[in-house]
Amino acid sequence: MSASHRTHIYCREMRMKLEQEHENVLRGEDGEAMALAMKTLVAYGEAFGAKRLVPIKSAHLTGSFGISPFSAYYQILGRLADEGAKFKVPTTLNPRPGRDLNIINRLIFGRQKRLESCYSALGITPNYSCVCYFNANVPALGDRIAWAESSAVQYANSALGARTNRNSILIDVCGAVTGLTPEFGYLLDENRRGRVLVRIKIDRMDPPALGYIIGKTVVDRVPVIEHYPFSREELKNMGGAMAASGGVALFHVEGVTPEAPDMKTVFDGSPKETITITQADLDAMRSKNTEKIRHVIFGCPQMTADEAAALAERFAGKKTALPVWFCMIPDEMKQFEQTGLFRKAREAGVQVYDHCPLASLPVRKKSHTVLTNSGKLYYYLENTEYGATDDCLRACGVL
Amino acid sequence: MAEYFGKRIVGGRGEGPAIVTRMPVNFTAAFTKIQNIFPGRRAEIRDRHHDLFGKNIQGSVLVFPTCIGSTHSGLVLLEISYRKVAPAAMIVRAADSLLASGAILGQVWYGRGIPLIEYHNDDFYDSVRPGDFIQIDGDSGKISIL
Numbered sequence: 001m002s003a004s005h006r007t008h009i010y011c012r013e014m015r016m017k018l019e020q021e022h023e024n025v026l027r028g029e030d031g032e033a034m035a036l037a038m039k040t041l042v043a044y045g046e047a048f049g050a051k052r053l054v055p056i057k058s059a060h061l062t063g064s065f066g067i068s069p070f071s072a073y074y075q076i077l078g079r080l081a082d083e084g085a086k087f088k089v090p091t092t093l094n095p096r097p098g099r100d101l102n103i104i105n106r107l108i109f110g111r112q113k114r115l116e117s118c119y120s121a122l123g124i125t126p127n128y129s130c131v132c133y134f135n136a137n138v139p140a141l142g143d144r145i146a147w148a149e150s151s152a153v154q155y156a157n158s159a160l161g162a163r164t165n166r167n168s169i170l171i172d173v174c175g176a177v178t179g180l181t182p183e184f185g186y187l188l189d190e191n192r193r194g195r196v197l198v199r200i201k202i203d204r205m206d207p208p209a210l211g212y213i214i215g216k217t218v219v220d221r222v223p224v225i226e227h228y229p230f231s232r233e234e235l236k237n238m239g240g241a242m243a244a245s246g247g248v249a250l251f252h253v254e255g256v257t258p259e260a261p262d263m264k265t266v267f268d269g270s271p272k273e274t275i276t277i278t279q280a281d282l283d284a285m286r287s288k289n290t291e292k293i294r295h296v297i298f299g300c301p302q303m304t305a306d307e308a309a310a311l312a313e314r315f316a317g318k319k320t321a322l323p324v325w326f327c328m329i330p331d332e333m334k335q336f337e338q339t340g341l342f343r344k345a346r347e348a349g350v351q352v353y354d355h356c357p358l359a360s361l362p363v364r365k366k367s368h369t370v371l372t373n374s375g376k377l378y379y380y381l382e383n384t385e386y387g388a389t390d391d392c393l394r395a396c397g398v399l
Numbered sequence: 400m401a402e403y404f405g406k407r408i409v410g411g412r413g414e415g416p417a418i419v420t421r422m423p424v425n426f427t428a429a430f431t432k433i434q435n436i437f438p439g440r441r442a443e444i445r446d447r448h449h450d451l452f453g454k455n456i457q458g459s460v461l462v463f464p465t466c467i468g469s470t471h472s473g474l475v476l477l478e479i480s481y482r483k484v485a486p487a488a489m490i491v492r493a494a495d496s497l498l499a500s501g502a503i504l505g506q507v508w509y510g511r512g513i514p515l516i517e518y519h520n521d522d523f524y525d526s527v528r529p530g531d532f533i534q535i536d537g538d539s540g541k542i543s544i545l
Contacts, residue, residue, distance in 0.1 A: 040504065072477045247465065
């Protein structure tokens with residue numbers, strides 16, 4: 001069956017109203033793969049009752065790992081590139097997977113070079129970081145965007161007040177090549193208000209642990225955390241955990257994030273549900289088995305130069321007892337490498353990388369237990385324990 | 400036989416034995432493990448945080464509350480559809496954007512979607528048991544426990 005025939009059948013069932021130029025793409029005017037990209041967005045929108053497709057300001061893609069045993073995604077990307085499709089809005093991309101770390105990673109990520117040339121043909125901004133929102137791709141308050149990467153979606157929605165759903169891999173590509181996204185969910189005011197008030201009774205704040213517990217508890221509702229002066233890096237790390245243990249796309253912090261000037265505004269009234277998270281809850285997350293730890297990882301989501309500098313201070317003049325990695329935003333790693341603290345961290349035995357620890361580490365000895373202060377990495381990586389930052393430094397023997 | 404009518408998210412018919420969990424599913428954590436990506440290519444849930452750990456969901460009707468976690472969920476659901484090891488259908492209490500995308504992508508690009516129905520009420524979840532044979536019609540939203 002030809003694509004035009006298939007899309008014809010589809011048009012008759014369609015309830016969403018499309019602009020004439022988008023109808024033309026759907027009919028196959030820009031090629032078969034572009035027609036299917038448009039059809040994907042229409043089907044996606046209709047599943048959630050969207051009435052129209054709206055233009056977006058930018059895209060961020062999650063599919064940055066060329067995983068050999070998977071094929072469908074790469075075939076589709078190749079079809080779009082072969083047809084000459086181009087991203088219609090600025091489009092950034094997640095981190096590289098650490099292909100060159102060892103022979104097994106080279107086998108697993110065997111599609112990496114082909115994947116990167118495909119993205120380059122489509123017109124990617126090669127930032128190679130999940131943390132695109134500090135420099136490479138910074139949306140403004142109220143901007144409609146179509147991002148993937150759960151931690152980036154959440155930062156853009158929560159800390160910047162931009163508007164995106166949690167778009168899946170490939171949905172993100174369809175948004176980028178068409179410059180459109182269906183209007184539903186977090187693009188609409190009514191879904192952005194708070195649902196659950198999170199009270200905090202905490203003496204020693206540990207943002208990733210707090211995020212992990214909130215995600216597990218609220219799952220996909222919008223939490224509003226009582227005022228706490230989180231830094232942008234703390235919002236990043238707390239959000240990354242919340243979007244792994246749960247499906248949270250948007251959270252607010254009273255008086256900190258842009259859509260939560262006060263509790264009354266963010267809840268549009270008063271909260272229907274309240275939860276309380278205590279110091280004991282945070283402490284229960286921390287590893288009790290630190291003697292099994294063989295590797296300590298920092299940086300998921302990837303670290304900024306400021307985060308790396310603050311941690312490097314703690315390693316300066318000492319030697320780490322275990323292998324320790326800093327995984328950094330590539331552009332920020334270049335800045336960090338120019339500093340004296342980088343040299344001190346290296347002398348202490350710290351390895352500094354710009355890849356994704358989640359992709360690069362699954363292949364390792366079973367006895368090789370990882371300790372991390374990342375709630376996200378802890379969720380995804382098998383044989384991993386969570387520790388507050390000081391627990392991680394203690395395991396390295398520098399505290 | 401008991402019948403329930405839910406909301407169509409992704410159309411199509413499917414039937415199979417029920418696999419039931421009350422825990423949300425993180426498909427990325429479940430399916431990007433060595434056991435699933437090396438030869439053999441099973442559709443086995445390998446998320447150690449999950450009560451379905453070790454279960455093969457191929458050909459089943461998967462009944463669960465919602466989908467959580469990474470935006471790679473679509474990669475996983477598209478790939479298991481493409482390889483023909485996907486569940487026969489899915490019934491979920493709240494369909495989120497990632498789960499729907501995953502079910503849609505296989506249908507649009509390869510003509511092999513995963514029928515998906517959203518059903519909210521407790522009556523179905525209270526009566527369905529693991530292993531019950533379930534038929535679903537994604538177009539009308541009908542769920543039948545045989």
